[in-house]
Amino acid sequence: MKTTLVPTPLAGLVVVETAPVPDDRGFFVEIWNRRDFAAAGIDVDFVQDNHSRSAARVLRGLHYQDRSAPLAKLVRCTRGSIFDVGVDIRAGSPTFGKWFGIELSAENMRQFFLPAGFAHGFLTLSDVAEVQYKQTGYYVRAAEGNIAWNDPEICIAWPIGDPVLSPRDREAMSFREYRARPAFP
Numbered sequence: 001m002k003t004t005l006v007p008t009p010l011a012g013l014v015v016v017e018t019a020p021v022p023d024d025r026g027f028f029v030e031i032w033n034r035r036d037f038a039a040a041g042i043d044v045d046f047v048q049d050n051h052s053r054s055a056a057r058v059l060r061g062l063h064y065q066d067r068s069a070p071l072a073k074l075v076r077c078t079r080g081s082i083f084d085v086g087v088d089i090r091a092g093s094p095t096f097g098k099w100f101g102i103e104l105s106a107e108n109m110r111q112f113f114l115p116a117g118f119a120h121g122f123l124t125l126s127d128v129a130e131v132q133y134k135q136t137g138y139y140v141r142a143a144e145g146n147i148a149w150n151d152p153e154i155c156i157a158w159p160i161g162d163p164v165l166s167p168r169d170r171e172a173m174s175f176r177e178y179r180a181r182p183a184f185p
Contacts, residue, residue, distance in 0.1 A: 002030055005040045005113075008100045011093065013086045013118060015102055016074070016111035029109060031076065032134065042113060046134040053079075054124040054131070059163035061121020062087055062147040062154075062172070066122065066183035070116035071137030080126030081105035083159050087147065090117040091182040097175060099156050106130075117184040119144055119147050123158055145183055146172040 002019040021030040037043070052058065062085070065071050075084055085101040102126065104110050116118050122131060146168060149156070153175040 003033070003036065008086075010086065010088050010098055010100050010118075011096045012115035013088070013100055014113040016113055018109045018111065019160070022110060031111065034076065034167050044136045046074070046136055048135045048138055049132065050135065051130065051132045054082075054129050055164065056127050056149055057160055057162070057164050058129075058164055059121065059123045059158070059160075059169065061085065061169065062091050062119035062149055063121065064089060064114075064119040064145050064147075064183065065137065065140060065143040066145055069140035069143035070184075071131045071135045072113070072115045073120060073135055074111055075120070075122075075131060075133040076109070076111040077104040077106060078130050079106050079130055079135050080124065080129035081107070082122040082126075082129045082131060084122045085120070085156055086112065086114045087119040087121075087154055087156075088117065089119050089147070089178065089182065090184040091179070092185050093117070097154055097179075101156065101159065104115065119130055119145075121149055122154075123135055123160060123163055125159065147151055147178050148172040148174055151175040159160075
């Protein structure tokens with residue numbers, strides 16, 4: 001495998017380091033190989049791929065789908081750079097409410113694997129960023145949830161304090177509200 005899976009302090013959340021093979025024409029990189037990922041402990045079936053473009057300072061998240069339609073994601077940034085964050089929202093987890101963030105960029109070619117039970121968000125660090133991600137489940141509007149990006153209990157150290165937000169993200173619930181009715185036990 002030319003890809004290395006690096007565990008984070010949050011169980012199941014993994015940074016994926018890729019190893020591009022350059023030549024005088026450009027490069028080739030393998031971003032997903034089911035057999036190799038399964039051998040490393042990530043045995044999932046992806047069913048949907050998504051691609052988003054965001055302007056500078058756009059923050060998307062913290063989004064998740066509940067137990068009625070849970071999904072895992074494999075995220076990468078193919079243009080520009082983002083600060084990508086996963087928050088453990090599994091109420092029974094020893095790291096419940098903890099977060100981990102990492103820069104993903106077109107240059108570093110890192111990927112971020114977020115298992116079901118994590119809220120996900122990212123902030124555009126460049127003038128524009130394109131993010132592509134695979135999902136193990138389909139988008140289900142009735143299952144979606146959203147926790148405030150700047151919740152003081154979670155206390156994410158975002159590199160920018162005044163991001164551009166959607167109305168949905170501006171009105172997201174607090175972590176206190178989430179704790180009262182967790183989507184994942």
